[in-house]
Amino acid sequence: MLDIKAVRQDPEAVANALARKGFNFPIADFEALDARRKSADVRAQSLLAERKAASKKIGELVGQGMSIDEAKAEVTTILERIAADIDAATLEAKAVQVELDTLLHAVPNVPDDKVPQGNTEDDNIEVLKWGTPKQFDFSPKDHVDIGEAMGQLDGDSAGKITGSRFTVMSGALARLHRVLAQFMLYEHTVNHGYTELYVPFIVNSESLFGTGQLPKFAEDSFKLEGDQGYYLIPTAEVPVTNIARDRIFDDSELGDEGIKFVAHTPCFRSEAGSYGRDTRGLIRQHQFEKVELVQLVRPEQSEWALEQLTGHAEHILKKLDLPYRKVILCGGDLGFSAALTYDLEVWLPGQQAYREISSCSNFKDYQARRMQARWRNPATGKPELLNTINGSGLAVGRTLVAVLENYQQSDGSVIVPDALRPYMGGLESIR
């Protein structure tokens, strides 16, 4: 959520920034609503103040030994005058506040100055390329052909068990998938200083609101039956970041660089609105696994924290020797809550294309304001909003796709990357 004070102060600047995200901020509506809120608020407040003073007076008079009826008679003219209006004024103030909140809750974060102009992913700007796509002396297959030829990737069974966009893996392939997540967790906990978390895979609506998936993107998540209003998590970002919700961290709890969490979880997405896209294989599933990196940091640290966190995700790709490129998302491609996002795109020989495997974002104080996630700044002694950063380190299913396609051999087998062999009991290839 945006800082309403900042919006008030310079609505045009906010609207211009949001326009780069393709969002039309209704300045006139906002200002009219804000003005209504203020007048309703002032009116309700002054009536409440009068009533409070009158009630207090009764209390004082009773305390001095006057009877309650006599004391009430003393202030009866005030009470009678207020009584008629106070309920209506309070309700009006509440109603306008709800309207204003509703408007503000649906306004995305403003993009960082570094965010390039543009509407689609074609306008994203490449920051760097790492590694060289391998030249095959045969025609490289895509991961579906590789996995099905092994008899270890079974979309048909998944279709029977559940439906489309699910998969069944077996044998060495299933093991490789599991091992990828463990490799990533090891690197992030032992080498990058993250604390591993195990978290709920089901969350309440407050948590989804906190990170920005609600109220606007309800259709992207799977909602559970029942009156609790629970949802399956679309990403570990939701349960992990919400650990900070309604908390005030002591400065010492943040350490030197802020709090770093890593969690391996399944993710569930309805993929509504992407019916035709990536229908083949593991790229776009309703259920997938992800190792997620989350940092909760002091505001002045967040710019650097995003660079660092993205580096941690890149480290995994480098250790697996998978060619990738890093792009900075343009305004139109940027997510709702993000101020700045780097996407890491891995080279997939089967598609002859770079495809997203990690998305690392700085949300500044946008999520923190929605969550009331704060720290006590020793310089001011006051609670101030944290900044939140997160990114995939990495999407496990897509990493499996990348390993299969980049390490495939002409005989249909797949070499196990060096970094994974200790986790595979020394196995050199799967077939």
Place this chain on the structure above:
RNA sequence: GGUGGGCUGGCUGAGUGGUCGAAAGCGGCGGUCUUGAAAACCGUUGAGGGGAAACCCUCCGUAGGUUCGAAUCCUACGCCCACCGCCA
């Protein structure tokens, strides 16, 4: 599923109709003392919103209700704890 207890500030915890935004303790901050630190002592210290300011409003799990007035009484709901039942 049943019964009982509970939900109060950064934390622990007192408060059953009237200067209660709320005792006390812990923690934090400032100071005295000390070569320095600790201890001790003194002072200070909730959050959100409005206002140029004085100052005002809201907040004691959530939502309603009673009342001139609610942390306190009533109703519903949520959550936590304990025990019983059931299940793994």
